[in-house]
Amino acid sequence: MTDEVVSPFAEDEDLDAEASVRPRRLADFIAQHRVRDQLDLLLRGAMGRGTPPDHILLSGPPGLGKTTLANIVAAELGTAIRTTSGPVIERSGDLAAILTSLAEGDVLFIDEIHRIAKPAEELLYSAMEDFRVDVVVGKGPGATAIPLDVEPFTLVGATTRAGLLSGPMRDRFGFVAHLDFYSPADLDSLLHRSARILGVPITAEGAAEVAGRSRGTPRIANRLLRRVRDYAEVRGDGVVDHDTAKAALKVYDVDQLGLDRLDRAVLRALIESFRGGPVGLSTLAVAVGEQSDTVEEVCEPFLVRAGLLARTPRGRVATDAGWLHLGKTPPEGRGIAAQLPDLFTRAENTSP
Template sequence: MGDIESTEFNLAGGGGAGRERPVDPGPLEAERAAEVTLRPKSLDEFIGQPKVRGQLDLILSGARRRGVTPDHILLSGPPGLGKTTMAMIIAQELGTSLRMTSGPALERAGDLAAMLSNLMEGDVLFIDEIHRIARPAEEMLYMAMEDFRIDVIVGKGPGATSIPLEIPPFTLAAATTRSGMLTGPLRDRFGYTAQMEYYEVEDLTEVVTRAAGILGVAIDPDAAVEIASRSRGTPRIANRLLRRVRDFAEVHGSGVIDLGAARAALIVFDVDEMGLDRLDRAVLDALIRGHGGGPVGVGSLALAVGEDPGTVEEVCEPYLVRAGMVARTARGRVATATAWRHLGLEPPEGAPGLF
C-alpha cells in the first residue's frame, strides 16, 4: 500500500472494512461490489434524507447555472447512512470525475499535495473520515479550499524554498462521523454542511424493496417491513440483512422472501426484533445480570463480553443509547427499564425510564 490510499471514480466506488457483524454499520471488505451495485446514481434515486437532497439540489443546480464549481460540502452523520453514496451522486450530477481518499491516508502534507496536483477543473475530491486527517495536511487543505493554491516546500533547513502551485477549482466533499472533532478553521471553510439522519422504517422498507429488485429476488411487502424494522435506521444494515435473508430463502426455501423466511433467517443470524445482535445482548446481559444494571464503566463491560472497549463504545453503545436501553451518566453506563424488559426481567425501582 502506498502513502496515499485513493481511487478515481466517474460513477461509483467506495470501500472500507469492518467487523463481520450483520448489524455493524461499517462497510465490510467482502461486500464492496454488492454495495456498489445497490448504490443510487442520482438525487432522484436516493431514498430518504429529503431535506439534504433538496438543499443539495439547490446548491448543485445553482452552480451549474452559473458555470462555477459548487461550494465545498461536508457530509456529517453516523456510518452507513449514505455519505459516500451522496459524494458519488454530487460528482454524477455535476458530470465530473470523483477522486476518493480518506483522512487517515493523508499523513503528510505531501500526500495531499500529490492528490490535489492531479485534479482537473471541476473535479470532486472526496475525503472520508476527514476528522482524522493529519494536522500538516489539514493546514495545506485550508489554502487549497480557499484560494485554490498550495505552497510546496522544496529542500530542508535554511535553504528550503516555498513554491506556490496553482490548482484548478474543485469541490471538496468530505464525510465525517464525528463533526465535533473537526477544527474550527476547517469546519468554517465548508459552504454547506449536510446532517444525515437515521432513516424511518418506511424509507428503509423502500430501500429494501429497491435492493431486492436490483438483486433479482422476489420479496413480500411484510418481509420488507420486517427487515427494515430490524435495520437500526441504517440503509447499509438493511441491504446487508436483505442479502443474508436472500441466502436463507434460496437454501431453505423457494427463493422468495416471505415473512416467515425473513424471521427465520434473522433468528439464524442472531438479529432480534429490536435489531440487537449477539454482542449487543451480551453487553446488556453483562450490564444487568453482571452489574445489577449499573452504573459501570465501558472498560468493565468490554472485559465482561471479551471485546475491545472501542468496539463496545463505538459500535454497540450508540444504538443501545438511541434505542433507550442504556443511559450514560457521570458514574458510568446504566441500564434503563426498556433494557430490563427486553431481557425478560422486571426493572427495579429507580431504573431510568421507569414511571
C-alpha cells in the same frame, strides 16, 4: 464428513452487490429529503453559473449514505471523482500530489476527514480558498516554498465525528449537512428498490420485517437483505416473505429491535453481572471480552438510541426497557430513574 467449500469470491460478490444497489442520481436517493433538496439547489445553481459548487461537508453515523452522496455529486456534475480518506493522508506532500492531479471541476472526496494530519489540513486551507498550494522544498534556513496552482475543484468531506473537526476546517465548507437515521417507511422503500435490482422476490411483510431490524441504517438493511436472500434460496422457495425473513434473521442472531450478539452481550452483562449498573465502560468491556472503543462506538450508540441503556456521571445504567427486552423484571429502585434524585442532589450541592 466433507470439507466445507467457501468461495474465495464471496466477499467480492457482496461488495459488487453493495455497489450495484447504491443510487447514482439524487432523484433515486431515498430519504434525507431535506439534505437532498438543499444539495439539488446547490448543484443546479453551480451548473447554471458554470462554476464548481461550494465545498460540501457531510456528517452523520456510519452507513447513512455519505459516500453515496459524494459519488452522486460527481455524477450530477458530470465530472470525475477522486476518493481518499483522512488516515491515509499523513504528510502534506501526499495531499499536494492529489490536489495537483485534479482536473477542472473534479470532485475530491475525503472520508473520515476529521482524521487528516494537521500539516495536510493546513495545506488544504489554501487549496479550498485560493486553489493554490505551497510546497516546501528543503529544510532549515534554505527551505523554499514553491506555489503551485490547483484547478478549481469541489471538496466533499465526510465525517462520523463532526465535533473533532477544527473550526478553521469547518468554516471553509460552503454547505454543511447532517444525515439522520432512516425511518422504517424509508427503509421499506429502499429494500424494495434493492430487491428489484438484486432480483430478489420480496413481499411487503418481508420488507417490513427486515426494515424493522435494520437500526435505521441503509447499509445494514442491504446487508440483511442479502443474508435473508441466501436463506430464502437455500431453505425456502426463494421468496423473502415475513416468515422467511423472521427465520433467517434468527439464524443470524438479529433480534426484533435489531440487536446482534454483541449488543445483547453488553446489555446482558450490564444486567446480570452488575445488577443494571451503574458500571464503568472499561469494566463493562472486560466483562464481554471486547475493547472499550468497540463497546463505546459500535454498541452503545444504538443501545442508547433504543432506550435500553443510559450514560450517567456514575457509569452505564440499564433502563427498564433494557431489563424487559431480555425478559427480566426490573427491580424496584434500579435503572436510570434511580439515578435522577442523586443527580439532582449533586447539582444542588455544586450550584452557587
